[in-house]
Amino acid sequence: MSNTLYEKLAWLPEPPAGFSNQCRALPAGGSSHPQGDALRALAGSALDLNQLHRLAKTIERLRGAGVSLAPLTPIKLAILSNSTVDFVVPALIASAARHGIALECVKPEFDQVMQEALSPASHVNRAKPDAVLLALDHRAFPLRCAYGDREAEEQALRDAAEHLRAIREGIRAHSGAVSIVQTVAPQPEWLFGSLDPLVPGAPRRLIARFNTALVESLYGTPDLLFDVAGLAATVGLAEWHSPVQWNLAKLPFSDAFLPLYADHVARILAAVRGKSRRCLVLDLDNTVWGGVIGDDGIEGIQCAQGDATGEAFLAVQRLALDLRQRGIVLAVSSKNEDAVARLPFQQHPEMLLKEEHIAVFQANWSDKATNIKSIAEALSLGLESVVLLDDNPAEREFVRGVLPQVAVPELPEDPALYARTLSAAGYFEAVALSAEDLQRAGFYQDNARRVELLKQASDVNAYLASLxxxxxxxxxxxxxxxxxxxxxxxxxxxxxxxxxxxxxxxxxxxxxxxxxxxxxxxxxxxxxxxxxxxxxxxxxxxxxxxxxxxxxxxxxxxxxxxxxxxxxxxxxxxxxxxxxxxxxxxxxxxxxxxxxxxxxxxxxxxxxxxxxxxxxxxxxxxxxxxxxxxxxxxxxxxxxxxxxxxxxxQGNALTPGAERSQPSPFCAVPE
Amino acid sequence: MQDSEVYDKLTGIFRDVFDDDSLTARPDLSADQVDEWDSLSHIRLMLTVERAFNIKFSAGEIGKLKNVGDLVHLIEAKQ
Known part of the structure; x- marks a missing residue:
């Protein structure tokens, strides 16, 4: 049953009852206002295959009529695949809107991967996409060899790696686009049973080794990784692979996971464009600990090891701390007296979260939208950088209504699943890890202290000098x-x-x-x-x-x-x-x-x-x-x-100021 | 489930899949009467029906369908 989380995108609210009519109602006149915000709102719920299809049609209709899709960020994505992408494309276009992107898809003929990549004049290369999704599965690579033959296995792996390298380099040379490279989901079928990982050439072993080499080959290149093998493993390989649907329509994986797959691609595209979220705002009562601190007191709240409910909340705290460690800023927004809300942070021996981890602490009786706005201001972050984790459905609904830019995940009844749900929502997708990411949460804390000092210093210059x-x-x-x-x-x-x-x-x-x-x-x-x-x-x-x-x-x-x-x-x-x-x-x-x-x-x-x-x-x-x-x-x-x-x-033919005899496309943007 | 209930449910599915609120599922309805009903949206229709009725079709069964009447027989046989 826990696949429902991933299959139904359960962190997103249900689509509105009038979804189809709302799609149809969007204006199609060239003179209408930009419709990006409306499209993003429609994309913001848990859409199924047909709803994604409908929204994509709506987006294409508006684009065709010349309606501006601002403030969505345009990205042109080409898809090269050895399977049917006709269902993937609309799902991608609609899911991209969910992440603030106006996606245009370039789709060549079925299974023309090599031709499209290597020929400079191919459909894909001529379209000059920003990125190319290499939607290739195990059937796309020459991953076969005699069993038990180490030498043959090495050769098969070299051939498969070479195949992929040729595709990526062809794309980079002829279109300048980055490739989004998928790991290959292993098949659920065993051949030797538990011996498979030990037998050279056995499918599971080959694919695992292929994936390892594929990931290594991405280091130091601008190409991006899409860990489809990880995604398929998360939902279960037997669920992911549908032989019926492959035979019927060459679908690369079960249609049940199209919304999930498309959302993951959209996350990567959004991350490339800097749209991943950066700040996690935590509610406290029944979100970070069990119970209500104002009523139950420090002895009554649940966040201790050895207590099933307490451990559920500790898992939320641990995830928040892990996120902080990788550069996500933590803040608190809670309807509480400030001193009362801080007590567990200061005194509860089992609390993992401490006051020093929280960049902005807002415990008061104002509404949460107001509090979240001031948190964003204090951190110099836009509201679209913020995620609110809150167990209370009414608060979630309220914040979504007032601040549609803020991401507010739906949460299941059982707090044991809070951490998994937050993680599944993928708000903090990264495409690179810099040393500064690992220090960022600290930067924000330092900044809060600088603001304090500025309050004390009467003269700005003296303040600056004192820094x-x-x-x-x-x-x-x-x-x-x-x-x-x-x-x-x-x-x-x-x-x-x-x-x-x-x-x-x-x-x-x-x-x-x-x-x-x-x-x-x-x-x-x-x-x-x-x-x-x-x-x-x-x-x-x-x-x-x-x-x-x-x-x-x-x-x-x-x-x-x-x-x-x-x-x-x-x-x-x-x-x-x-x-x-x-x-x-x-x-x-x-x-x-x-x-x-x-x-x-x-x-x-x-x-x-x-x-x-x-x-x-x-x-x-x-x-x-x-x-x-x-x-x-x-x-x-x-x-x-x-x-x-x-x-x-010395009279060389170089023209004044033109140090570059061959300007690159990047610097030769027309004036 | 009564015949009429199956047809009612299918009407909803047809409207959803083909984005056309004027559609009604009748026994003689077939692909050539609906503009949007091509080989791709046919797959989408089958996948949606499977999910809605919580049943699975084989490729062979899908290949034999001639009209909505056949589809209803197949659904009823699986329930």
Whole structure:
């Protein structure tokens, strides 16, 4: 029965009774308002195969009529598969809307995987997708050999790995897209029985070894992993594989799990675009412990080992702590007296969660929507980063109604299943793990302490000086790449252009553009990488600031000035005369509307709210903020640029400012 | 389950699968009378019927169906 959780997406609320009519009612005129929020709301419930199909049709209808799908983020995904994807595609389009994505799917003919990947002019490669899902199962690979023959097994594994490598490299070379690579779900059938893992060539052993090699082959590449083998194991291999449906319609796995499969793909796409959630807000009574602290007192609540109910709640606490350790911020929102609510954290010997783990603690009698809003503000996070875990159905319903951006999982009756349900919902999907993820929860705590200090300091400059800040500038490099990509894809508020780039594109920028990765430390701790800049070289000795973003954690610390000073320093050295700044408005980046004006740029032009600014590099004088500056890693790049400059001055054919004789697609975005 | 109950339930399923509230399940209804009823939505229909009645069809059984009347006989035989 516990498969219901996964099969029915039981963390999502039931679809509304009038779901079909609501789909039909969405306007189709080209002049109507953007419908992204309405589509996301419709996608937010536990839709079955037919409902996913209907919603996908609705999305296609709106797209066809020219209706804007904003604020959903567009992604183009191609699917290469050895099975029927006609049911997967609508499920993906609808599930993507659930995760804030307007998905366009490119679907080649059945079973044309190799041809599509290797031919530059193929349907998929010409479509220039952002990503390609390699929906390949055990039938797609040459995974067969004589039993008991180690040599033959090695050969079969090499052949299968080579097959996959050729597909991935073909796609990367011809379309520039990243591949989403699936592990292969083993078949439930045994051949030798328990001996299978020991017999070279036995199907289960082959697939397990193939998967291990597949995962290893992803390290250091921009390609993404989709652990289908893990998903199938979670729901049960015998449930996952349906020989009847494969024979009938070449369905790669039982249709019962299409909603689950599609939701998992959508999570990965959303994570690539920085849409995974970052903060878990916990209710307390009957969520973190059993009972009501205000009524039952510290002796009466249940959260102890050895007590079945208590252990259920301890499992919730353990999951929260594990999430915190991987960078998810924890907060509390509880209807309680503050002092009473804190008691178990301070005094209960078996509580795993302590006050120090909670970044923002809101125990009061205000409604939860208000509390969650102030938690998000205190953490400089958007509401779409927040998950609320609450046992009370009325509170869940209320928060969903007032703050539709907040994810609020449905919970089963039995608290023993709370932790599993939260985990199954996949709110915190990651596509990379950076060292800073592991420290992030601490950063937020440090920040809370800085805010305290600021309250005490009367003079802002004295406060800033008292922080003993040290700012570090480096060009992009392989070490910082994962974190740079993460920042580029998730920063919304302090982000001048909100251009999103894949890790592959970031690697190109490393080579072709002037780039900065900026770190900031102070006496409370290391903030890690907090700002990213990409400048593209333009004709007439100009740099255009393609990307400038900053973490909101370090607002008001003078970091912007220091970054601009560093940019100007390098621009001078590089004989650049003009810096061009661009502000492209979104519904999230009002914060930096006047960014360039504040830094002394002059306004050049404006169109539809987008503004273009200019700074004369020679005369620019930017005041320094009180912090120590470290700058390194630029020498090699400077030397290379100097060589190119010399070549130019000696009458080489290079045009002014065009250091790159062959601009990459990334840097050659048309003006 | 009475014949009429099966037909009522199927009407709901047909409307859901083919996104058409004017459809009514009748014994002589078949794929050529419904625009949306192609080979792919036929699979979706079969999967939905299986789930709704908590039964399973074999590929052979699905292949023999000519119209809704056949489908109802098959459902009743499985209950």
């Amino acid at each position: 003993n800040m040290e700012i570090t500038f480096q060009p992009f490099d392989a070490t910082g790449r994962a974190r740079i990509t993460q920042l580029i894809n998730k920063s919304n508020q302090f982000n001048l252009t909100t251009r999103r780039y894949t890790e592959a594109e970031v690697a190109e920028a490393e080579r072709d553009c002037f780039t900065l990765q900026v770190r900031l430390a102070d006496r409370f701790g290391d903030n890690g990488m907090i700002s990213v800049v990409i400048c593209r070289t333009k004709p007439y000795a100009t740099w255009e600031i393609d990307t400038w973003l900053m973490s909101c954690r370090v607002l008001g610390r003078g970091v912007e000035q220091m970054v601009l000073r560093e940019m100007v320093r390098h621009a001078r050295r590089d004989q650049i005369r003009t810096l061009i700044g661009v502000y492209l408005p979104t519904d999230r980046n009002q914060l930096v509307k006047d960014h360039y004006a504040k830094l002394g740029f002059t306004s050049k032009s404006e169109q539809d709210g987008a503004t273009i600014w200019e700074l004369d590099v020679e005369t620019a004088a930017i005041e320094a903020a009180p912090m120590t500056v470290r700058s390194f890693g630029f020498d090699a790049i400077e030397a290379q640029r100097a060589l190119l400059r010399d070549a130019r001055q």
